[in-house]
Amino acid sequence: MSAAAINTPLTAMFGLRYPLVCAPMFLVSNTRMVQAAAAAGAVGAFPALNYRPLTRFAAALQELKHCSAFGVNLIIKNNPQLDAQLNTALAQRVPLIIASLGNPTAVIKKAHAAGVRVFCDVINLHHARKALDAGADGLVAVASGAGGHGGNIAAFALLPALTALSDRPVLAAGSIIDGRGLLAALALGAAGAYLGTRFIASVEAEVSADYYRAIINASAEDIVTTARVDGYPGNFIKTAALLEHGIEPSWFDLLVAKNKKLRSLVALYRTRRALYAQPAAKKISYQTVFAAGQGVGGITKVLSINEIVQNTVAEYHALKNNLP
Ligand SMILES: Cc1cc2nc3c(=O)[nH]c(=O)nc-3n(C[C@H](O)[C@H](O)[C@H](O)COP(=O)(O)O)c2cc1C
Structure with missing residues (x-):
């Protein structure tokens, strides 16, 4: 019922x-x-x-x-x-x-x-x-x-x-x-x-077995906010793949953050890349790095x-x- x-x-x-x-x-x-x-x-x-x-x-x-x-x-x-x-x-x-x-x-x-x-x-x-x-x-x-x-x-x-x-x-x-x-x-x-x-x-x-496992095993402390995945701050599970990629802003990110024109150019490039890239080409993306919210600990x-x-x-x- x-x-x-x-x-x-x-x-x-x-x-x-x-x-x-x-x-x-x-x-x-x-x-x-x-x-x-x-x-x-x-x-x-x-x-x-x-x-x-x-x-x-x-x-x-x-x-x-x-x-x-x-x-x-x-x-x-x-x-x-x-x-x-x-x-x-x-x-x-x-x-x-x-x-x-x-x-x-x-x-x-x-x-x-x-x-x-x-x-x-x-x-x-x-x-x-x-x-x-x-x-x-x-x-x-x-x-x-x-x-x-x-x-x-x-x-x-x-x-x-x-x-x-x-x-x-x-x-x-x-x-x-x-x-x-x-x-x-x-x-x-x-x-x-x-x-x-x-x-x-x-x-x-x-989703992949790795993604299911990451969600089931993660707690709220495992969620990090980083812009390193796609250029916008987002919440992700702190996995080995993410740490290997890096979570701190790169010198390029810091430069872009300071310059409005460069920021819109980069945003345009990133959206286009997201639109046209095939999943296999997404080495660092939602395929290998897992987005999740802080509520994950209760799942x-x-x-x-x-x-x-x-x-x-x-x-x-x-x-x-x-x-x-
Ligand atoms: C893996 C993942 C991908 C997401 N992709 C999008 C998206 O493409 N567009 C969007 O508006 N929100 C996106 N979101 C945000 C969700 O629509 C929603 O706002 C968010 O998941 C709610 O928070 P919660 O995950 O803590 O429940 C995404 C969230 C996750 C976890």
Whole structure:
């Protein structure tokens, strides 16, 4: 028997049973995860970049056409394929676009004209205000400790601040792995929890045995923030491969950080490299270096997505009724 539904503005907006998002993850998310999340009563999302070239992206969307709700993540900044990805997504009327990095104004305008909702990833109030002014239908508050490129504001500060800005739903991202995190997120005003790392340790993620092992074995202290992997500060598991590559900024990184023009050139180069490089060429990347959030310490088992959702929701209900 499945756990009782939890109703929030997010579940109302997308017709979900539970306010849980299986977050988009570069090189990890796949259509199987998205379908499993929907079947479990949650919602899944994947980065358009995970299905390259564009014909594969269109085919992935086609595969999901019977999925009640799902999201597609688009990188805005320095993305030469943005228009093509957006047009493909809108042509298939995806239920939700999640915009990351960069000014979402044009994407929101175009998506709204096609009747598609857009949520924006934000790490601070400044970005949140801009996204809301641009018409975002909701925000993803990426707090410190999140897997991938998290922010540096604690969830306990970020969520109340962002929920005070508007009535639009705010999702809590960063180190949530269970029902305790979900309950805390809703208590802080979030309309849902946006989980990445917990879902890497899912059967459907089909990551390498090394990645599964790293997630199961790591604790919060094993997570380091470094820009050395792809040029943007991100949270990764401190594995031998990462240490060998180096975690401190290189002389080149320090030079780039000081020079705005050089910074945008390098950012453009890096996005293009991410777009066109084949996985085999990614010697240092998510293939050999593992992104994860600080919540990793509480993940002890690879489970199916349905089990993760059910366990999280059951724990939420039990805890909500028995808080000290
Ligand atoms: C391996 C990995 C890859 C990620 N890739 C993306 C991405 O391509 N686009 C994006 O918007 N967020 C990305 N994220 C961030 C997640 O969408 C989400 O915000 C984050 O995982 C939440 O924190 P948690 O991992 O602590 O649950 C990634 C996270 C991880 C762990």
